[in-house]
Amino acid sequence: MPTLNIERLSRDAFAPFGEVIALEGAKHYPINSGTTERFHALAAVDAATQGGTPYISLFRGQARALPLPITIMERHPLGSQAFVPLTQNTADEYLVVVAPPGEFDAGKLRAFLARGFEGVSYAKGVWHHPLIALHKTSDFVVVDRLGEGANCDEIELDGSLVLDASALQAAA
Amino acid sequence: MPTLNIERLSRDAFAPFGEVIALEGAKHYPINSGTTERFHALAAVDAATQGGTPYISLFRGQARALPLPITIMERHPLGSQAFVPLTQNTADEYLVVVAPPGEFDAGKLRAFLARGFEGVSYAKGVWHHPLIALHKTSDFVVVDRLGEGANCDEIELDGSLVLDASALQAAA
Numbered sequence: 049m050p051t052l053n054i055e056r057l058s059r060d061a062f063a064p065f066g067e068v069i070a071l072e073g074a075k076h077y078p079i080n081s082g083t084t085e086r087f088h089a090l091a092a093v094d095a096a097t098q099g100g101t102p103y104i105s106l107f108r109g110q111a112r113a114l115p116l117p118i119t120i121m122e123r124h125p126l127g128s129q130a131f132v133p134l135t136q137n138t139a140d141e142y143l144v145v146v147a148p149p150g151e152f153d154a155g156k157l158r159a160f161l162a163r164g165f166e167g168v169s170y171a172k173g174v175w176h177h178p179l180i181a182l183h184k185t186s187d188f189v190v191v192d193r194l195g196e197g198a199n200c201d202e203i204e205l206d207g208s209l210v211l212d213a214s215a216l217q218a219a220a
Numbered sequence: 221m222p223t224l225n226i227e228r229l230s231r232d233a234f235a236p237f238g239e240v241i242a243l244e245g246a247k248h249y250p251i252n253s254g255t256t257e258r259f260h261a262l263a264a265v266d267a268a269t270q271g272g273t274p275y276i277s278l279f280r281g282q283a284r285a286l287p288l289p290i291t292i293m294e295r296h297p298l299g300s301q302a303f304v305p306l307t308q309n310t311a312d313e314y315l316v317v318v319a320p321p322g323e324f325d326a327g328k329l330r331a332f333l334a335r336g337f338e339g340v341s342y343a344k345g346v347w348h349h350p351l352i353a354l355h356k357t358s359d360f361v362v363v364d365r366l367g368e369g370a371n372c373d374e375i376e377l378d379g380s381l382v383l384d385a386s387a388l389q390a391a392a
Binding site for chain 1: 233241243244246256258260261262263264265267268273275278280282292302303306307308337339341350351361363364366
């Protein structure tokens with residue numbers, strides 16, 4: 049079976065797909081008379097299309113086992129969707145699988161390893177795999193759009209492309 | 221010195237000031253072929269006034285010591301501001317101090333003890349104290365409005381009203 053290469057998540061590599069939410073490299077400054085540090089504007093929330101409203105939810109993802117065949121991808125044509133891991137433990141990891149917006153092209157699939165607090169915000173229309181938590185049940189703060197209009201397209205794949213443990217190891 | 225009563229945070233008690241972000245009592249359902257549980261729409265983000273955009277930031281609050289005189293309150297007239305603790309440890313606590321929107325009235329100040337993952341979203345215009353982390357440096361995912369317009373009013377108080385440890389104990 050062909051396996052998908054897994055890259056370490058980085059702002060540069062992920063830029064075509066949205067924003068990486070991370071403290072390293074973020075603008076930050078003291079507020080509240082110096083008692084709080086604000087790590088500012090880690091990601092924008094794009095939810096206003098067709099009068100949508102952004103909401104804060106929580107996703108609790110079961111740990112997925114590898115190898116994992118990629119059988120489904122989805123996109124939200126009306127808004128961004130951000131995932132912020134509810135952890136700062138760098139032993140906690142999850143996988144992000146994306147493809148560019150527009151007509152789905154399996155040849156352009158890319159996979160990223162995210163670790164600890166590192167989050168992602170999928171830009172509007174970016175194809176992405178449903179949440180792939182690793183190792184243990186994992187909680188994510190999710191900020192996405194609710195409102196009128198069809199905001200979820202899904203596409204089925206034949207599962208011939210696989211996420212496997214050796215690719216994960218190579219990315220670590 | 222007069223001390224402010226501290227109440228345990230609850231949806232009912234906090235309703236005049238915004239939303240409590242909590243899993244208990246939230247609507248939830250399986251998604252992603254049953255591999256993820258979605259705790260849905262824990263809080264709305266109100267950021268569209270005057271063309272504002274919601275952003276995800278992170279606040280890192282130093283632990284504040286009690287007794288803490290209340291010397292400042294602030295409000296955001298153009299949008300909500302949500303604080304989601306980056307923890308699920310119920311030993312982690314912080315204090316929320318609020319007063320109703322409109323003309324500030326120190327006689328209407330209320331304080332709440334929040335614990336573990338419990339977050340709050342201050343509604344537009346609700347007076348609130350800057351972040352009061354307890355016990356240790358604490359991180360919060362913050363979702364608030366950026367954009368044109370003056371979105372922070374502050375008011376100074378004389379510090380005669382105090383948050384103290386005995387009131388915290390009583391709320392615990």
